[in-house]
Amino acid sequence: MKNHIGIIGYGSMSKNITINLIKKNIKISIFNKEKINLKLKIYNIAIITNCLKKFINSLPKFKLIFLLIKTGLPIKIILLRLKKKLSKIDIVIDFGNSYFKNTYLNFKILKDNFIFISSGISGGSNGALYGLSCMIDCTIKNYLKIFNMLSKIIFLKKNRYSCCISLGISSSHFVKMIHNGIEYGILQLITEIYFIFKLFLKYKKLILNVLLEWNKTDNFCFLLKILINILIIKKKKICDIIEHKGTGKNTVLNAINNNININSIFEALIIRIISKNIFLRKIIKFNSFNKIKINFSIFFEKLKNIFFMCKLQCYIQGFNQIIKIKKKYNWKINFNNLIKTYLNSSIIDSKILLYLINFKKNFFLIKIFFYYLKKIKVFKKIVLLLFNFNIVSFFISSSYNFLLLIISKNYNLKLIQFERNFFGNHLIKYL
Numbered sequence: 001m002k003n004h005i006g007i008i009g010y011g012s013m014s015k016n017i018t019i020n021l022i023k024k025n026i027k028i029s030i031f032n033k034e035k036i037n038l039k040l041k042i043y044n045i046a047i048i049t050n051c052l053k054k055f056i057n058s059l060p061k062f063k064l065i066f067l068l069i070k071t072g073l074p075i076k077i078i079l080l081r082l083k084k085k086l087s088k089i090d091i092v093i094d095f096g097n098s099y100f101k102n103t104y105l106n107f108k109i110l111k112d113n114f115i116f117i118s119s120g121i122s123g124g125s126n127g128a129l130y131g132l133s134c135m136i137d138c139t140i141k142n143y144l145k146i147f148n149m150l151s152k153i154i155f156l157k158k159n160r161y162s163c164c165i166s167l168g169i170s171s172s173h174f175v176k177m178i179h180n181g182i183e184y185g186i187l188q189l190i191t192e193i194y195f196i197f198k199l200f201l202k203y204k205k206l207i208l209n210v211l212l213e214w215n216k217t218d219n220f221c222f223l224l225k226i227l228i229n230i231l232i233i234k235k236k237k238i239c240d241i242i243e244h245k246g247t248g249k250n251t252v253l254n255a256i257n258n259n260i261n262i263n264s265i266f267e268a269l270i271i272r273i274i275s276k277n278i279f280l281r282k283i284i285k286f287n288s289f290n291k292i293k294i295n296f297s298i299f300f301e302k303l304k305n306i307f308f309m310c311k312l313q314c315y316i317q318g319f320n321q322i323i324k325i326k327k328k329y330n331w332k333i334n335f336n337n338l339i340k341t342y343l344n345s346s347i348i349d350s351k352i353l354l355y356l357i358n359f360k361k362n363f364f365l366i367k368i369f370f371y372y373l374k375k376i377k378v379f380k381k382i383v384l385l386l387f388n389f390n391i392v393s394f395f396i397s398s399s400y401n402f403l404l405l406i407i408s409k410n411y412n413l414k415l416i417q418f419e420r421n422f423f424g425n426h427l428i429k430y431l
Helices: 011-024 052-057 072-083 100-110 125-131 140-150 170-198 204-214 221-234 248-256 262-276 277-284 296-329 335-343 350-356 367-373 378-390 395-408 415-422
Strands: 004-009 027-032 045-049 063-066 091-094 115-122 135-136 163-166
Touching: 004 052, 011 027, 011 063, 011 125, 011 415, 027 052, 045 052, 052 072, 052 415, 063 072, 063 115, 063 262, 063 296, 072 091, 072 100, 091 100, 091 140, 100 115, 100 170, 115 125, 115 140, 115 170, 135 170, 135 335, 163 170, 163 335, 170 221, 170 248, 170 262, 170 296, 170 395, 204 221, 204 296, 248 296, 262 296, 262 395, 277 395, 296 335, 296 350, 296 367, 296 395, 335 350, 378 415
Parallel strands: 004 027, 004 063, 027 045, 063 091, 091 115, 135 163
Antiparallel strands: 115 135
16 A cells, blocks of 8 residues: 555544644545644645545545544445445445444445455544554455554554454454443443542542542553543533443443343443433432541542452453354454553553453453452442442442342342243243
């Protein structure tokens, strides 16, 4: 591939990737319905147009096109428009958060027209400028064709690119869906932890000191770092509603359809749905916090352990879903490479990933999980305290209940099966 690519996209990600490539002296053609305002001098942009024909004609004989547009119908429309305008040697990469089943259908429709590759990217707008984490599914042959251009936007540290290749149509978009599901969960957990801080510490400076200390330990994660930055910068007032684009919902639905436990991410999704019911939340709103004397230093040390354990569960439940689904579709995914790809460059970058690299068959069987499982009594004390304070803790409570269920014998699951069988034969298994 020559040092000339096409970008079809809009928004901060496509804009910053464009700037990143400009800095590296890559010639670019841009197709966009909207005007793009670049702060840098546009000295190596061949064309910016809303005419697809002009855009295609501006590219070299062997064409490489990055798709960075809204997922779903917009992706399908642009791919169908490209279908008759490109040759079999041309390559189009969908960098969006497309639903993996839609990606599979797109591949089947386009496979005889041009080379269609799916890729999930992480790192946000900042990563688009300085280096992204990339999950891509394609053959090694096609990867070698695009590596020179791809390497310009991927994060590089100590001669290692943050890029993971998976083999299996649409597998990278499935992996990115799980990545986003994990992100949903961690964001919810951080919100609950921060709310606890606000009740006990009250002053922003004290909260910042605790968070900065936490981020020097095994509790380090990129999303916690973002919270610290938000607290430092003066906040603007915004509506108390959480939007979602669907990747978290798709993660949960896929888990349900395949009988996979993913309660942590499910709770995060439910909170987003509840947040939309702003009318009911406004008319029925009162605070009632009981006063309880506690030892702050001991309490926050326990809370630090809870934060780690809850976060660990979120990663484990997400990655275990990939294990099951990759078997179902016969995908080839190297987990060690995938986890290393997330380090330093992705939204879900965390020190927890270092504990997950050398797993065997199931992430729940790693030593660190059993180590924290033994601390369940500490977990119980914190959960009881939260209930006494009437503090919302969907994620933390769900994580605790999950641990309690797997280690305890005081929950009579078989009774449900007896009840079901009362209405007909529902496959009771007798000992």
